[in-house]
Amino acid sequence: MNTDLKYTGMALDRGDPLRRDATALEQRWCAAETRIVTLCQGKLLVKQHAQAAAHASANVSQTGGALLLRRADASELIDAVIERASHRVFLGQQATHSYFAVEVSAADGQVLCDALAATFIDLRRVGPWLSAEMAALLGYAKGLLFWRQQYQFCPRCGQALHASQGGHVLSCAQVDCSCEIYPRTDPAVIMLVERTGSDGVNRCLLGRNANWVEGSFSTLAGFVEPGESLEEAVRREVQEETGVTVGEVGYVASQPWPFPSALMVGFRATALDSNITLDPHEVAEAAWFSREEVAGFGAWGDENSRHNLPRKDSIARFLIDHWLYQACSGGD
Numbered sequence: 328m329n330t331d332l333k334y335t336g337m338a339l340d341r342g343d344p345l346r347r348d349a350t351a352l353e354q355r356w357c358a359a360e361t362r363i364v365t366l367c368q369g370k371l372l373v374k375q376h377a378q379a380a381a382h383a384s385a386n387v388s389q390t391g392g393a394l395l396l397r398r399a400d401a402s403e404l405i406d407a408v409i410e411r412a413s414h415r416v417f418l419g420q421q422a423t424h425s426y427f428a429v430e431v432s433a434a435d436g437q438v439l440c441d442a443l444a445a446t447f448i449d450l451r452r453v454g455p456w457l458s459a460e461m462a463a464l465l466g467y468a469k470g471l472l473f474w475r476q477q478y479q480f481c482p483r484c485g486q487a488l489h490a491s492q493g494g495h496v497l498s499c500a501q502v503d504c505s506c507e508i509y510p511r512t513d514p515a516v517i518m519l520v521e522r523t524g525s526d527g528v529n530r531c532l533l534g535r536n537a538n539w540v541e542g543s544f545s546t547l548a549g550f551v552e553p554g555e556s557l558e559e560a561v562r563r564e565v566q567e568e569t570g571v572t573v574g575e576v577g578y579v580a581s582q583p584w585p586f587p588s589a590l591m592v593g594f595r596a597t598a599l600d601s602n603i604t605l606d607p608h609e610v611a612e613a614a615w616f617s618r619e620e621v622a623g624f625g626a627w628g629d630e631n632s633r634h635n636l637p638r639k640d641s642i643a644r645f646l647i648d649h650w651l652y653q654a655c656s657g658g659d
Contacts, residue, residue: 333454333640334583337463339419339426346493352417355425359399363409364418364428364468367436369587370447371465372396393453393461394445395426405442408435414475417493418468428468430476451586454640462640463583470585471495474510481506515589516560517548519646520573522598522615531621531650532571532598534613543627545637546646547610548591561594569613570604573597579649582642591642595650618651 345351355361365372372394396409412429419426431439440446450469454462471494481488481499483506488497497508520532533544549564551557558576565573575597582591603613616634625632627639637643 331459332580332582332642332645333457333459333462334466334585335463335581336459337467338460339421339464339467341419342417342493345420346417346495349491352493355417356415356427357398358425359397360423361398361425361427363396363398364426364465365394365396365409365412365439366428366430366469366472367433367439367447369449369469369473371450371453371469372436372439372443372445373448373453375444375446393457393465394443402442404438408438411435414472414490415494416468416471416475416490417495418464418471426464428472430472451638451640455638457640466583466585470512470583470588471510473585473587478508482508511588512583513589514551514557515548515584515591516551516557516564516594517546517591517642517646518561518565518573518576518594518596519546519579519650520565520571520596520598521650522601524601524615528617530615530617531647532565532569532603532613532615533621533647534568534610537607537609537611539611542625542633543635543637544614544616544624545641545643547613548643550589557592557594561596565596565598568606568609570602572599574599579646580642582645584642593642593646595646621647622651 374394396405401409408431409429412431412435414430416428418428436447450465457465475494478497479488480486481501481504484499484501484504486499486501486504488508489500490497495510499506521529523529532547534547535544547565547568549560551560555563561576562573565571573596577595579593579595581593584591601615605613624634624636627635627637629635636647
Protein backbone atom coordinates (compact mmCIF):
# COMPACT_ATOMS: atom_id res chain seq x y z
CA MET A 328 0.00 0.00 0.00
CA ASN A 329 1.15 3.55 -0.74
CA THR A 330 1.40 5.21 2.70
CA ASP A 331 3.49 8.19 1.59
CA LEU A 332 0.94 10.97 1.12
CA LYS A 333 3.06 13.60 -0.62
CA TYR A 334 3.15 17.28 0.38
CA THR A 335 2.23 16.43 4.00
CA GLY A 336 4.51 16.00 7.03
CA MET A 337 6.63 19.14 6.77
CA ALA A 338 9.28 19.17 9.52
CA LEU A 339 9.68 22.95 9.78
CA ASP A 340 8.54 25.02 12.72
CA ARG A 341 6.56 27.66 10.84
CA GLY A 342 7.66 30.24 13.38
CA ASP A 343 4.51 32.33 13.72
CA PRO A 344 5.91 34.52 16.56
CA LEU A 345 9.10 35.10 14.56
CA ARG A 346 7.10 36.44 11.60
CA ARG A 347 6.22 39.49 13.70
CA ASP A 348 9.87 40.38 14.39
CA ALA A 349 11.10 42.14 11.23
CA THR A 350 14.60 42.71 12.62
CA ALA A 351 15.10 39.05 13.55
CA LEU A 352 13.78 37.93 10.15
CA GLU A 353 16.25 40.18 8.34
CA GLN A 354 19.10 38.72 10.38
CA ARG A 355 18.00 35.21 9.47
CA TRP A 356 17.66 36.18 5.80
CA CYS A 357 21.32 37.20 5.78
CA ALA A 358 22.61 34.28 7.89
CA ALA A 359 25.18 31.95 6.28
CA GLU A 360 23.18 28.77 6.97
CA THR A 361 19.88 30.08 5.62
CA ARG A 362 18.30 27.85 2.93
CA ILE A 363 16.36 29.42 0.07
CA VAL A 364 13.77 27.71 -2.12
CA THR A 365 13.90 29.37 -5.55
CA LEU A 366 11.10 29.45 -8.09
CA CYS A 367 10.97 30.87 -11.61
CA GLN A 368 7.60 31.16 -13.34
CA GLY A 369 6.19 28.69 -10.84
CA LYS A 370 8.88 26.06 -11.45
CA LEU A 371 11.45 24.82 -8.94
CA LEU A 372 15.23 24.78 -9.21
CA VAL A 373 16.64 21.23 -9.55
CA LYS A 374 19.86 19.61 -10.67
CA GLN A 375 20.00 18.83 -14.38
CA HIS A 376 20.18 15.07 -13.79
CA ALA A 377 16.86 15.30 -11.94
CA GLN A 378 15.15 16.65 -15.05
CA ALA A 379 16.49 13.79 -17.15
CA ALA A 380 15.39 11.27 -14.55
CA ALA A 381 11.93 12.81 -14.33
CA HIS A 382 11.51 12.49 -18.10
CA ALA A 383 12.56 8.84 -17.81
CA SER A 384 10.25 8.26 -14.81
CA ALA A 385 13.28 7.11 -12.82
CA ASN A 386 13.88 7.42 -9.11
CA VAL A 387 16.53 10.12 -8.82
CA SER A 388 17.20 10.37 -5.07
CA GLN A 389 15.58 11.10 -1.76
CA THR A 390 15.74 14.82 -2.52
CA GLY A 391 14.61 14.45 -6.11
CA GLY A 392 17.57 16.60 -7.14
CA ALA A 393 15.97 19.71 -5.60
CA LEU A 394 18.41 22.58 -5.04
CA LEU A 395 18.11 24.82 -1.99
CA LEU A 396 20.41 27.82 -2.21
CA ARG A 397 22.56 28.42 0.85
CA ARG A 398 24.02 31.80 1.73
CA ALA A 399 27.31 30.22 2.84
CA ASP A 400 27.83 28.72 -0.64
CA ALA A 401 26.63 31.63 -2.74
CA SER A 402 29.01 33.48 -5.05
CA GLU A 403 28.65 37.23 -5.57
CA LEU A 404 26.71 36.50 -8.76
CA ILE A 405 24.22 34.18 -7.06
CA ASP A 406 23.96 36.44 -4.03
CA ALA A 407 23.00 39.31 -6.30
CA VAL A 408 20.27 37.18 -7.90
CA ILE A 409 18.93 36.29 -4.46
CA GLU A 410 18.76 39.95 -3.43
CA ARG A 411 16.95 40.93 -6.66
CA ALA A 412 14.34 38.22 -6.18
CA SER A 413 10.73 39.17 -5.50
CA HIS A 414 7.98 37.97 -3.14
CA ARG A 415 10.30 36.87 -0.34
CA VAL A 416 8.49 34.68 2.21
CA PHE A 417 9.71 33.17 5.45
CA LEU A 418 8.89 29.46 5.57
CA GLY A 419 10.14 28.55 9.03
CA GLN A 420 12.93 27.11 11.14
CA GLN A 421 14.52 23.68 11.51
CA ALA A 422 17.16 23.48 14.24
CA THR A 423 19.41 26.51 13.62
CA HIS A 424 18.51 26.84 9.94
CA SER A 425 16.01 29.31 8.54
CA TYR A 426 14.12 28.68 5.31
CA PHE A 427 12.84 31.27 2.85
CA ALA A 428 11.32 31.16 -0.63
CA VAL A 429 11.68 33.67 -3.47
CA GLU A 430 10.65 34.12 -7.09
CA VAL A 431 13.33 35.11 -9.62
CA SER A 432 12.88 36.62 -13.06
CA ALA A 433 13.35 34.56 -16.22
CA ALA A 434 16.69 36.27 -16.85
CA ASP A 435 17.97 35.61 -13.34
CA GLY A 436 16.63 32.08 -13.53
CA GLN A 437 18.90 31.48 -16.50
CA VAL A 438 21.82 32.91 -14.54
CA LEU A 439 21.22 30.36 -11.78
CA CYS A 440 20.87 27.50 -14.28
CA ASP A 441 24.17 28.38 -15.97
CA ALA A 442 26.05 28.88 -12.70
CA LEU A 443 24.75 25.76 -10.94
CA ALA A 444 24.27 23.29 -13.83
CA ALA A 445 20.59 23.31 -12.91
CA THR A 446 17.17 23.79 -14.47
CA PHE A 447 13.67 24.78 -13.43
CA ILE A 448 10.99 22.11 -13.54
CA ASP A 449 7.37 21.68 -12.48
CA LEU A 450 7.04 20.18 -9.00
CA ARG A 451 4.70 17.49 -10.35
CA ARG A 452 7.51 16.09 -12.50
CA VAL A 453 9.76 15.31 -9.51
CA GLY A 454 7.12 15.13 -6.76
CA PRO A 455 6.81 11.32 -6.76
CA TRP A 456 10.55 10.92 -6.11
CA LEU A 457 10.91 13.48 -3.34
CA SER A 458 11.27 12.57 0.31
CA ALA A 459 8.16 13.38 2.33
CA GLU A 460 9.84 16.33 4.06
CA MET A 461 11.25 17.82 0.85
CA ALA A 462 7.95 17.45 -1.02
CA ALA A 463 6.09 19.18 1.82
CA LEU A 464 8.62 22.03 1.95
CA LEU A 465 8.56 22.66 -1.80
CA GLY A 466 4.77 22.39 -1.97
CA TYR A 467 4.46 24.92 0.88
CA ALA A 468 6.83 27.32 -0.88
CA LYS A 469 5.07 26.96 -4.23
CA GLY A 470 1.64 27.58 -2.71
CA LEU A 471 2.75 30.69 -0.82
CA LEU A 472 4.52 32.23 -3.80
CA PHE A 473 1.51 31.60 -6.04
CA TRP A 474 -0.64 33.49 -3.53
CA ARG A 475 1.85 36.38 -3.43
CA GLN A 476 1.82 36.66 -7.22
CA GLN A 477 -1.99 36.61 -7.39
CA TYR A 478 -2.49 39.34 -4.80
CA GLN A 479 -0.46 42.44 -5.65
CA PHE A 480 -3.28 45.01 -5.49
CA CYS A 481 -5.99 45.55 -2.92
CA PRO A 482 -9.27 43.86 -3.98
CA ARG A 483 -11.20 46.59 -2.12
CA CYS A 484 -9.66 49.85 -3.43
CA GLY A 485 -7.02 48.86 -6.00
CA GLN A 486 -3.99 50.29 -4.18
CA ALA A 487 -0.71 48.39 -3.93
CA LEU A 488 -0.33 45.74 -1.24
CA HIS A 489 2.70 45.63 1.06
CA ALA A 490 3.96 42.42 2.65
CA SER A 491 4.57 42.00 6.36
CA GLN A 492 4.98 39.18 8.90
CA GLY A 493 7.52 37.34 6.79
CA GLY A 494 5.39 37.66 3.66
CA HIS A 495 2.32 35.99 5.23
CA VAL A 496 0.19 39.15 5.45
CA LEU A 497 -0.50 41.64 2.65
CA SER A 498 -1.74 45.05 3.74
CA CYS A 499 -3.25 47.84 1.67
CA ALA A 500 -1.10 50.95 1.34
CA GLN A 501 -4.20 53.17 1.57
CA VAL A 502 -4.57 54.18 5.23
CA ASP A 503 -8.33 54.68 4.95
CA CYS A 504 -8.75 51.18 3.54
CA SER A 505 -6.50 49.06 5.83
CA CYS A 506 -7.53 45.84 4.09
CA GLU A 507 -5.45 42.78 5.01
CA ILE A 508 -5.08 39.68 2.84
CA TYR A 509 -4.00 36.29 4.18
CA PRO A 510 -2.81 33.15 2.35
CA ARG A 511 -5.68 31.36 0.65
CA THR A 512 -6.41 27.65 0.44
CA ASP A 513 -9.37 26.36 -1.58
CA PRO A 514 -11.05 23.26 -0.08
CA ALA A 515 -11.87 20.46 -2.49
CA VAL A 516 -13.34 17.00 -1.93
CA ILE A 517 -11.96 13.89 -3.61
CA MET A 518 -13.70 10.57 -3.18
CA LEU A 519 -13.44 6.91 -3.98
CA VAL A 520 -17.02 5.84 -4.61
CA GLU A 521 -17.69 2.11 -4.20
CA ARG A 522 -20.60 -0.30 -4.42
CA THR A 523 -21.05 -4.04 -4.04
CA GLY A 524 -23.13 -5.40 -6.87
CA SER A 525 -25.67 -8.21 -6.95
CA ASP A 526 -22.83 -10.54 -7.95
CA GLY A 527 -21.07 -9.82 -4.63
CA VAL A 528 -18.17 -8.01 -6.28
CA ASN A 529 -17.08 -4.68 -4.78
CA ARG A 530 -16.31 -2.07 -7.46
CA CYS A 531 -15.13 1.53 -7.45
CA LEU A 532 -16.24 4.37 -9.71
CA LEU A 533 -13.43 6.04 -11.65
CA GLY A 534 -13.64 8.74 -14.28
CA ARG A 535 -11.58 10.50 -16.93
CA ASN A 536 -11.49 14.29 -17.02
CA ALA A 537 -12.36 15.77 -20.39
CA ASN A 538 -8.85 17.29 -20.61
CA TRP A 539 -6.97 14.02 -19.98
CA VAL A 540 -5.69 11.61 -22.60
CA GLU A 541 -7.67 8.43 -23.16
CA GLY A 542 -7.00 5.71 -20.62
CA SER A 543 -6.23 8.06 -17.72
CA PHE A 544 -8.63 7.34 -14.87
CA SER A 545 -8.91 8.74 -11.35
CA THR A 546 -11.30 9.23 -8.48
CA LEU A 547 -13.96 11.93 -8.73
CA ALA A 548 -13.28 15.34 -7.20
CA GLY A 549 -14.55 18.90 -7.03
CA PHE A 550 -14.41 22.17 -5.10
CA VAL A 551 -16.56 22.83 -2.07
CA GLU A 552 -19.18 25.51 -2.71
CA PRO A 553 -20.33 28.19 -0.23
CA GLY A 554 -22.98 26.97 2.18
CA GLU A 555 -22.30 23.24 2.01
CA SER A 556 -20.52 20.73 4.22
CA LEU A 557 -17.74 18.49 2.94
CA GLU A 558 -20.09 15.48 2.92
CA GLU A 559 -22.68 17.45 0.97
CA ALA A 560 -20.01 18.44 -1.53
CA VAL A 561 -19.09 14.77 -2.04
CA ARG A 562 -22.69 13.82 -2.78
CA ARG A 563 -23.29 16.81 -5.05
CA GLU A 564 -20.11 16.35 -7.12
CA VAL A 565 -20.72 12.63 -7.69
CA GLN A 566 -24.34 13.31 -8.66
CA GLU A 567 -23.42 16.16 -11.01
CA GLU A 568 -20.55 14.38 -12.74
CA THR A 569 -21.92 10.84 -13.06
CA GLY A 570 -25.58 10.84 -11.96
CA VAL A 571 -24.77 8.33 -9.20
CA THR A 572 -26.46 8.84 -5.82
CA VAL A 573 -24.19 8.56 -2.76
CA GLY A 574 -25.26 7.57 0.74
CA GLU A 575 -22.67 7.05 3.48
CA VAL A 576 -19.55 9.24 3.33
CA GLY A 577 -16.44 8.59 5.47
CA TYR A 578 -13.29 10.67 5.86
CA VAL A 579 -9.93 9.05 4.98
CA ALA A 580 -7.16 11.68 4.74
CA SER A 581 -6.32 15.15 3.45
CA GLN A 582 -3.52 16.55 1.30
CA PRO A 583 -2.28 20.06 0.52
CA TRP A 584 -2.23 20.27 -3.28
CA PRO A 585 -0.15 23.27 -4.43
CA PHE A 586 -1.34 23.14 -8.06
CA PRO A 587 -2.02 25.89 -7.39
CA SER A 588 -3.60 26.22 -3.92
CA ALA A 589 -6.07 23.54 -2.89
CA LEU A 590 -6.60 21.36 0.15
CA MET A 591 -7.81 17.96 -1.05
CA VAL A 592 -10.04 16.28 1.54
CA GLY A 593 -10.30 12.56 0.80
CA PHE A 594 -13.33 10.34 1.42
CA ARG A 595 -14.70 6.85 0.83
CA ALA A 596 -18.34 6.99 -0.27
CA THR A 597 -20.97 4.29 -0.77
CA ALA A 598 -23.11 4.51 -3.90
CA LEU A 599 -26.85 3.73 -3.65
CA ASP A 600 -27.13 2.94 -7.37
CA SER A 601 -24.80 2.14 -10.26
CA ASN A 602 -26.37 3.81 -13.30
CA ILE A 603 -24.01 6.37 -14.83
CA THR A 604 -25.21 9.54 -16.58
CA LEU A 605 -22.22 11.71 -17.50
CA ASP A 606 -21.85 15.46 -17.49
CA PRO A 607 -19.72 15.75 -20.66
CA HIS A 608 -18.38 19.16 -19.62
CA GLU A 609 -16.72 17.60 -16.55
CA VAL A 610 -16.16 13.91 -17.29
CA ALA A 611 -15.38 12.34 -20.65
CA GLU A 612 -16.04 8.81 -19.43
CA ALA A 613 -16.64 6.91 -16.19
CA ALA A 614 -17.03 3.24 -15.29
CA TRP A 615 -17.15 0.78 -12.41
CA PHE A 616 -13.98 -1.31 -11.92
CA SER A 617 -13.32 -4.33 -9.74
CA ARG A 618 -10.16 -4.60 -7.63
CA GLU A 619 -8.80 -7.16 -10.05
CA GLU A 620 -9.28 -4.76 -12.95
CA VAL A 621 -7.74 -1.78 -11.13
CA ALA A 622 -4.75 -3.88 -10.04
CA GLY A 623 -4.00 -4.37 -13.74
CA PHE A 624 -3.92 -0.66 -14.57
CA GLY A 625 -0.67 0.90 -15.78
CA ALA A 626 1.13 3.95 -14.43
CA TRP A 627 0.09 7.53 -15.25
CA GLY A 628 1.23 8.40 -18.77
CA ASP A 629 1.90 4.79 -19.80
CA GLU A 630 0.99 4.69 -23.49
CA ASN A 631 1.09 0.88 -23.55
CA SER A 632 -1.76 0.39 -21.05
CA ARG A 633 -5.45 0.63 -21.83
CA HIS A 634 -6.18 2.11 -18.40
CA ASN A 635 -3.79 4.06 -16.18
CA LEU A 636 -3.74 4.96 -12.48
CA PRO A 637 -3.42 8.57 -11.16
CA ARG A 638 -0.04 10.15 -10.39
CA LYS A 639 1.87 8.55 -7.51
CA ASP A 640 2.05 11.80 -5.55
CA SER A 641 -1.73 12.38 -5.57
CA ILE A 642 -4.30 11.61 -2.89
CA ALA A 643 -6.37 10.02 -5.67
CA ARG A 644 -3.71 7.32 -5.97
CA PHE A 645 -3.58 7.06 -2.17
CA LEU A 646 -7.34 6.41 -2.00
CA ILE A 647 -7.16 3.77 -4.73
CA ASP A 648 -4.18 2.03 -3.10
CA HIS A 649 -6.00 2.12 0.24
CA TRP A 650 -9.02 0.44 -1.37
CA LEU A 651 -6.87 -2.20 -3.07
CA TYR A 652 -4.88 -2.92 0.12
CA GLN A 653 -8.04 -3.61 2.13
CA ALA A 654 -8.87 -6.55 -0.11
CA CYS A 655 -5.35 -7.98 0.32
CA SER A 656 -5.45 -7.57 4.10
CA GLY A 657 -8.96 -8.93 4.49
CA GLY A 658 -10.50 -5.58 5.41
CA ASP A 659 -13.99 -4.44 4.53
